[in-house]
Amino acid sequence: MSKVRVYQLAKELGMSSKELINKLAELDITVTNHMSALEEETADILKELYEVKREDTNEKTENKKKTNKKGSKNKKTKEASKIEEKEHDQEAIMIPETIVVQEFANKIGKSVSEIITKLIGLGVFASANQNIDYDVAASIALDFGMAVQKEEEKEEDEFGIEEIPDRPEDLKERPPVITVMGHVDHGKTSLLDAIRNTNVTSREAGGITQHIGASEVEVNGKRIVFLDTPGHEAFTSMRARGASITDIAILVVAADDGVMPQTKEAISHAKAAGVPIIVALNKIDRPNANPDRVKQELSENGVLIEEWGGDTICVPVSALKGEGIDNLLEMILLVAEMQELKANPNKLASGTVIEAKLDKSRGPVATILVQNGTLKVGDSIVAGAVYGRIRAMVNDKGNNIKKAGPATAVEILGLSDVPEAGDRFNAVKEDKLARQIVEKRRAKIREESLNATAKVSLEDLFKHI
Ligand code: GDP
Numbered sequence: 001m002s003k004v005r006v007y008q009l010a011k012e013l014g015m016s017s018k019e020l021i022n023k024l025a026e027l028d029i030t031v032t033n034h035m036s037a038l039e040e041e042t043a044d045i046l047k048e049l050y051e052v053k054r055e056d057t058n059e060k061t062e063n064k065k066k067t068n069k070k071g072s073k074n075k076k077t078k079e080a081s082k083i084e085e086k087e088h089d090q091e092a093i094m095i096p097e098t099i100v101v102q103e104f105a106n107k108i109g110k111s112v113s114e115i116i117t118k119l120i121g122l123g124v125f126a127s128a129n130q131n132i133d134y135d136v137a138a139s140i141a142l143d144f145g146m147a148v149q150k151e152e153e154k155e156e157d158e159f160g161i162e163e164i165p166d167r168p169e170d171l172k173e174r175p176p177v178i179t180v181m182g183h184v185d186h187g188k189t190s191l192l193d194a195i196r197n198t199n200v201t202s203r204e205a206g207g208i209t210q211h212i213g214a215s216e217v218e219v220n221g222k223r224i225v226f227l228d229t230p231g232h233e234a235f236t237s238m239r240a241r242g243a244s245i246t247d248i249a250i251l252v253v254a255a256d257d258g259v260m261p262q263t264k265e266a267i268s269h270a271k272a273a274g275v276p277i278i279v280a281l282n283k284i285d286r287p288n289a290n291p292d293r294v295k296q297e298l299s300e301n302g303v304l305i306e307e308w309g310g311d312t313i314c315v316p317v318s319a320l321k322g323e324g325i326d327n328l329l330e331m332i333l334l335v336a337e338m339q340e341l342k343a344n345p346n347k348l349a350s351g352t353v354i355e356a357k358l359d360k361s362r363g364p365v366a367t368i369l370v371q372n373g374t375l376k377v378g379d380s381i382v383a384g385a386v387y388g389r390i391r392a393m394v395n396d397k398g399n400n401i402k403k404a405g406p407a408t409a410v411e412i413l414g415l416s417d418v419p420e421a422g423d424r425f426n427a428v429k430e431d432k433l434a435r436q437i438v439e440k441r442r443a444k445i446r447e448e449s450l451n452a453t454a455k456v457s458l459e460d461l462f463k464h465i
């Protein structure tokens with residue numbers, strides 16, 4: 001039986017792959033991404049289902065259809081109505097761990113006495129200004145036929161930075177952040193250069209002035225952010241701190257060399273982080289390039305590309321000649337679309353330090369990736385054990401900018417000291433708070449290093465006994 005790719009079927013049904021995957025999930029069919037293969041049978045059922053849906057508005061055609069295809073009639077109408085039902089789902093009401101009865105009543109648009117009556121029915125006796133637990137509130141709301149969802153509690157890190165979870169309605173699409181990985185000399189640097197060049201209009205050519213450790217390109221009106229930090233470092237140092245910054249890993253493999261030790265390392269990093277891989281099969285211009293061998297080797301190392309029945313996209317490129325780069329960029333956007341990357345631009349910024357150094361004339365300089373919120377000149381920030389106030393921000397094109405939204409890499413000036421790559425940063429409401437947080441962090445670091453020395457000397461002591 002032949003198979004149909006999710007994106008192919010989506011195209012046939014006139015919807016995006018993302019939409020189709022959601023529809024499939026509603027039918028309890030789980031697929032990983034747009035490249036996933038579906039049985040032809042499943043594809044047929046879906047086609048019927050959506051034809052039926054379209055025809056629902058047209059009684060006549062529907063009747064005709066019914067007589068034509070008796071066998072699947074029941075199934076499709078049931079499935080179709082199931083889908084309709086889900087689509088008309090109302091938005092869930094957010095209920096916290098505990099909630100005051102009065103507040104709960106307001107929230108669900110019922111009177112306090114209605115709630116109290118329900119409470120009594122559940123054997124719970126509470127007055128208007130008493131608290132009830134989530135479970136109780138949820139069961140009452142469900143009783144009224146409402147959808148509920150538990151509100152995540154505000155998390156406050158031990159140093160007083162509030163990480164308030166974003167409400168779904170505040171989230172906006174954000175660009176993907178990409179790392180390039182692969183064996184030495186397979187062409188990581190050349191590929192990044194080639195990518196940057198595709199995006200330089202002739203007027204700007206030669207105008208890439210600043211190197212800030214990250215770069216952005218625009219493809220079909222959409223931004224893609226590339227981190228210059230070798231992917232391996234980004235993954236090891238940053239992940240050691242629990243930071244996850246990349247959405248997609250580009251695995252560069254030289255077509256004339258194949259899978260090498262650092263290729264394998266890169267594969268395992270990406271897999272451990274759950275980051276999808278796109279293979280850039282580089283140096284295809286070389287006479288001794290052997291793409292088939294590389295694909296074979298990749299499959300032996302757990303990376304199954306499309307041609308081999310897997311999900312991983314493989315794009316042949318020549319970084320040297322600039323071939324295949326547009327295709328690679330398009331594939332990045334395709335995979336990113338599937339990830340539904342989102343962030344909330346309307347709050348104080350947070351993100352990760354990508355690199356940092358002490359500049360003789362400018363003082364401490366750090367390139368940071370804003371991952372959520374918007375960073376503005378004048379903001380007070382905390383980055384690891386360092387604080388400061390943003391004096392200036394420079395983007396990858398070397399331009400001074402006043403604000404940087406989600407998925408923007410910028411170089412910042414104004415820190416008190418040099419933070420470490422991989423440190424988290426947060427913009428905070430005021431300087432004073434930034435200083436307090438950093439003092440607490442520094443005290444903790446001192447304490448930890450004292451403990452470490454104390455431990456070592458005790459061990460040393462015992463060694464000598
Ligand atoms: P990296 O160590 O992975 O960053 O690799 P580089 O980008 O420094 O490339 C290593 C060498 O391979 C350089 O001499 C490049 O000119 C060469 N190279 C990179 N990409 C290509 C390509 O597509 N074709 C050919 N023929 N050579 C390439």
Ligand code: MG
Nearest residue numbers: 185188189190
């Ligand atoms: Mg390099």
